Amino acid sequence: MSRVVVISGGGTGIGRAVAEKFARDGDQVVVVGRRPDVLDRTAAEITAAGAEVKVAALAADLAEATEADRVRDVLSERYGRVDVLVHSAGGNTALDVPPAQASPAEQAAAHWTGNFRANVLTTVLLTESLRDLLTAPGGRIVLLSSIAAYRGSGSGSYAGAKAALHPYAYDLAAALGGRGITVNVVAPGYIAGTEFFRGALSPERERTLVGQTLNGRAGTPQDVAETVHWLASPAAGHITGQILQVNGGAERGR
Numbered sequence: 539m540s541r542v543v544v545i546s547g548g549g550t551g552i553g554r555a556v557a558e559k560f561a562r563d564g565d566q567v568v569v570v571g572r573r574p575d576v577l578d579r580t581a582a583e584i585t586a587a588g589a590e591v592k593v594a595a596l597a598a599d600l601a602e603a604t605e606a607d608r609v610r611d612v613l614s615e616r617y618g619r620v621d622v623l624v625h626s627a628g629g630n631t632a633l634d635v636p637p638a639q640a641s642p643a644e645q646a647a648a649h650w651t652g653n654f655r656a657n658v659l660t661t662v663l664l665t666e667s668l669r670d671l672l673t674a675p676g677g678r679i680v681l682l683s684s685i686a687a688y689r690g691s692g693s694g695s696y697a698g699a700k701a702a703l704h705p706y707a708y709d710l711a712a713a714l715g716g717r718g719i720t721v722n723v724v725a726p727g728y729i730a731g732t733e734f735f736r737g738a739l740s741p742e743r744e745r746t747l748v749g750q751t752l753n754g755r756a757g758t759p760q761d762v763a764e765t766v767h768w769l770a771s772p773a774a775g776h777i778t779g780q781i782l783q784v785n786g787g788a789e790r791g792r
């Protein structure tokens with residue numbers, strides 16, 4: 539049966555690959571992000587590539603509660619339910635160039651607040667808004683963390699924000715388990731071909747990241763999409779409250 543699949547951050551990168559995977563399966567996919575032009579283009583391209591059902595685009599800043607509630611209202615009216623919720627919205631806001639005159643404390647405040655909003659609030663607010671729309675039993679929630687939650691991220695703010703998602707996922711899995719809904723986290727290592735590094739990843743840094751893997755290659759958005767898709771399948775029905783790392787073994791490091 540065709541499922542209603544909502545993917546935050548579905549306009550680009552990993553979220554887009556997840557959207558492609560579900561759309562090829564005949565599911566009704568809704569991609570959510572802040573930039574309407576990006577979402578519309580992605581939705582049109584995936585649909586044109588052979589999706590059985592037209593992919594829908596919904597623009598919203600998910601770090602704002604009112605926006606998450608607006609997304610809920612639209613989904614409720616249009617579909618009446620959500621079968622799969624994938625949270626790919628996020629990124630490392632500490633990669634943004636700080637204002638020239640910012641003090642170290644002001645920079646830290648911007649990094650920690652920015653990463654909390656981008657990674658924690660986008661996930662928590664949409665989840666809380668959609669909680670009672672989730673199909674039960676059988677609903678699926680998948681959060682996107684990062685290898686940074688295990689290895690750090692430079693300033694710590696991105697890693698800390700991703701790490702905060704882990705206990706949230708455990709609590710959510712406990713709260714929703716009785717309704718037959720699973721909640722899991724996928725924590726990727728370095729994934730090439732997304733907007734994450736804003737085109738500013740140096741060849742040297744990329745070599746380092748690939749060198750940390752045990753299989754000697756960068757991850758792809760499709761690597762992550764396959765894992766998310768499986769976690770959302772009936773075959774993974776007894777897996778909940780777990781964090782699955784997709785990183786070619788890089789957490790072990792070299």
Ligand SMILES: NC(=O)c1ccc[n+]([C@@H]2O[C@H](COP(=O)([O-])OP(=O)(O)OC[C@H]3O[C@@H](n4cnc5c(N)ncnc54)[C@H](OP(=O)(O)O)[C@@H]3O)[C@@H](O)[C@H]2O)c1
Pocket residue numbers: 546547548549550551552553570571572573576598599600601625626627628629630655656660682683684685725726727728729730732733734
């Ligand atoms: N690439 C990697 O190496 C890597 C590794 C580990 C984890 N991750 C995580 O994987 C997820 C996907 O990242 P990616 O690599 O695919 O990067 P990406 O291409 O930059 O995707 C991030 C998406 O999140 C959306 N987004 C950001 N803030 C949002 C907000 N406030 N409201 C709604 N949407 C928002 C962005 O769209 P708009 O700008 O249009 O809103 C964008 O489509 C992120 O959570 C990232 O932290 C990535």
